[in-house]
Amino acid sequence: GLIVQIGPIESVISILEDNYMYLVIEEQSKQAVAVDPAVPHRLLEIVKREGLSLTAVLTTHHHWDHARGNEALVKEVPGLRVYGGDDRIGGLTDKVTNAQELKFNSINVRCLFTPCHTSGHMCYFVWEDECTDAPAVFTGDTLFIAGCGRFLEGTAEQMYHNLTQVLGSLPQDTKVFCGHEYTIKNLKFAMLVEPENEKARDDDDKPTVPSTLIEEFEYNPFLRLSEEGVQKFTGKTDPIEVLRVLRKEKDKFKKPKERPSPHAMLALEWGLLRP
Template sequence: MRVKVISVLEDNYMYLVIDEKTKDAIAVDASVSKRLLEIIKKEGVTLKAILTTHHHLDHCRGNEELARHYPDLQVFGADKRIGALTNKVTHNEELKFGDINVRCLFTPCHTATHMCYFIWEDNCPDAPAVFSGDTLFIGGCGRFFEGTADQMYKNLMQILATLPKETKVFCGHECTVTNLKFALKVEPDNEAVKEKLTWAKARDDEDLPTVPSTLEDEFDYNPFMRITEESVQKFTGQTDPVEVMAALRTMKDNFKKPKETLPAPVRLALEWGLFRP
């Protein structure tokens, strides 16, 4: 199993999970069909399915065009608002594509029907992967648009945290530098945060992705997965884990954002896939 990381739009990620034996592939969050078709052709693979984490257009806009291109394409997700949806999945449902296995993990909060996908390959020593959409980011988590702090606590600490610690994390957006700047504000003495931020800045300067991380790493520097740590609780002024989660999210929402760097026409062109960054 090989994961192809595809940068699209302003900061989104699509992924192509490739079975090296069969040359079949699964796409995750197919937002820009034109770009994905280019990668599919270059890799010489056949697209068999799409796994969609949630219904936001920057994660599923390409589904319908891809379904027209591949009439037998299966599109999996948990929300009827997902374009070209063929298979509605539920929590802990397992799918199989050759030697590639997928476990669907229901993680409502960013949206009410958000799904993460845990993927592993039979008889393969490589680490498994979780495609976390807008639930878990490197160094952060998604906004609570349609859910609560209690839900995000359960998502991160009772669902994702139970996966093998070596699991690779492939998230939906490139926002690592901003997340880690906030993490450093939360824990200014955390050496893991400092080291990861320095690394992420260097990657960002070279226009390189910071994905994947691992779940084990996230416990070292992601404040939203460190809510039981005394230093994080002291920063929020809370001790109950759910209240810590809620306080962190409010503080992160109000954290100073970097200035917009792309002119409006360029952002629009990227959004519609007219050209790629």
């Protein structure tokens, strides 16, 4: 099974510069499933160039920087199914629920309900029949490389459940494909939290999409809630409280001299730009 990473998306819309969208391609049938295809024309160019047929769209959540391509794709591609867990998702044809499994020839998808960033957020765990490759999980704005999404419509309790029970319990070699390229900023925060953690500081070896779950447990502070350094930084020991404080600190965390444009400020108010 081939996963094509598209992004960070070069687009006239500067807000989309750090978005990732993905194509999961079944090599035999040339069928493809897209994840969060926010820039539809770019996706269709690739589909056409590679001689693929686009059969489905998996949407992690309703924010426009993930779902804005859906309506255009439904118009362009006859019979296209659009899956998601939230009625607010544009172009939705099939509403999915937690643990529901979808099958596209040899590609299997398990829907994982991860409410918090939005109340209807879904992650998608993907594996292929008879394939020895590690499985993949598309985490949208729930889990990032070295970070996690903002709690826009949910609580620390929910995010704790998402990160530990839902995503944290997947096979450790699972490849993590997230919704944005926020790695550098996330690692800067990770180093502030755990200055003695070598893994977060390894400049020559910056993690990129995809990382794996096992790697995330080595440097992502949001998955390291019972580590002494993380507890010390937050002044808490209860993992949910540790997570709550971490996220508050991350919300305040700014690189020095970072002045967003008025355009970006507008997006920030809509909760679209930052993790």
